[in-house]
Amino acid sequence: MTDEQEKAGPESIKVGVLGAGGRMGAEVCRAVEAAADMKLVATVDQDDWLVNAAEAGAEVLVDFTTPDVVMDNLHWCIDQGIHAVVGTSGFTEQRIEKVRGWLADRPDVGVVIAPNFGLGAVLMMQFAARAARYFESVEIVEQHHPRKLDAPSGTAMHTARLVAAARAEAGLGPVPDATTDEIAGARGADVDGVRVHAVRATGLVAHQEVLFGTTGETLTIRHDSYDRVSFMPGVLLAVRAVRNRPGLTLGLDALLD
Ligand SMILES: NC(=O)C1=CN([C@@H]2O[C@H](COP(=O)(O)OP(=O)(O)OC[C@H]3O[C@@H](n4cnc5c(N)ncnc54)[C@H](OP(=O)(O)O)[C@@H]3O)[C@@H](O)[C@H]2O)C=CC1
Numbered sequence: 001m002t003d004e005q006e007k008a009g010p011e012s013i014k015v016g017v018l019g020a021g022g023r024m025g026a027e028v029c030r031a032v033e034a035a036a037d038m039k040l041v042a043t044v045d046q047d048d049w050l051v052n053a054a055e056a057g058a059e060v061l062v063d064f065t066t067p068d069v070v071m072d073n074l075h076w077c078i079d080q081g082i083h084a085v086v087g088t089s090g091f092t093e094q095r096i097e098k099v100r101g102w103l104a105d106r107p108d109v110g111v112v113i114a115p116n117f118g119l120g121a122v123l124m125m126q127f128a129a130r131a132a133r134y135f136e137s138v139e140i141v142e143q144h145h146p147r148k149l150d151a152p153s154g155t156a157m158h159t160a161r162l163v164a165a166a167r168a169e170a171g172l173g174p175v176p177d178a179t180t181d182e183i184a185g186a187r188g189a190d191v192d193g194v195r196v197h198a199v200r201a202t203g204l205v206a207h208q209e210v211l212f213g214t215t216g217e218t219l220t221i222r223h224d225s226y227d228r229v230s231f232m233p234g235v236l237l238a239v240r241a242v243r244n245r246p247g248l249t250l251g252l253d254a255l256l257d
């Protein structure tokens, strides 16, 4: 029996990758192929038919495509009864509500959507949420490679929402800022009252700083992904978990506890 035949055994999780030719998709294909308990059964790119993934028997589809196509992909997966692990950015509250609606009709299907699959990034967000109540000032600086399509990053948006929620719970008011005469964009984007700055530069992969300030001190929480391999343990963890987690799981946090 060849290695491939052995991996196709009934115990293997049959995985398809959407956006397989992209930077993340290609890395996911390599990680799935290297995993002893998974088999890569379908790779789908822009001009391929999604139905091929269903015909190939994919049980879990991993989506690293683009914010403009991910919703159609996800709707199709749920309709087909295929579990989904989604890393693609662009998930607003409205999008999440739509996904919940689709899942209400297919309670057997599991979907994991994570703004960041890097373990360090997940901890960075948790630490930021924990620190938020103690500091009157906070700003987020995300830094990425220049071929990234969206800004601010999904990670930065998610962090800003977590920090804003923690501030609100602690009864903190608006972040102090006396700026009046501002050139558009100079103070970054306002995400739930938290300023987010997006840097794009060749040489970067994915990085984020959360800068907190209060009287006489600052705290900086920083995470760096230097290589997309950093996201793979989180992706594989989600692929292994999603079949046994019907409904929507947001973020890796619940899978790490
Ligand atoms: N959650 C996380 O941990 C991470 C999330 N990301 C997110 O993942 C997404 C992808 O990032 P990245 O890999 O760098 O981007 P890429 O642009 O390298 O990859 C996107 C891929 O999707 C393909 N694609 C476009 N439309 C479709 C479609 N309809 N069906 C199938 N495939 C399609 C593209 O093909 P073509 O090139 O032909 O258009 C391309 O190969 C982004 O939203 C990014 O923010 C990235 C890193 C980590």
Ligand SMILES: O=C(O)C1=N[C@H](C(=O)O)C[C@H](O)C1
Residues within 6 Å of the ligand: 089, 115, 116, 144, 148, 149, 152, 153, 154, 155, 156, 205, 206, 207
């Ligand atoms: O496009 C990327 O590269 C990344 N996208 C995700 C995001 O938007 O947060 C995750 C990570 O930052 C890498």
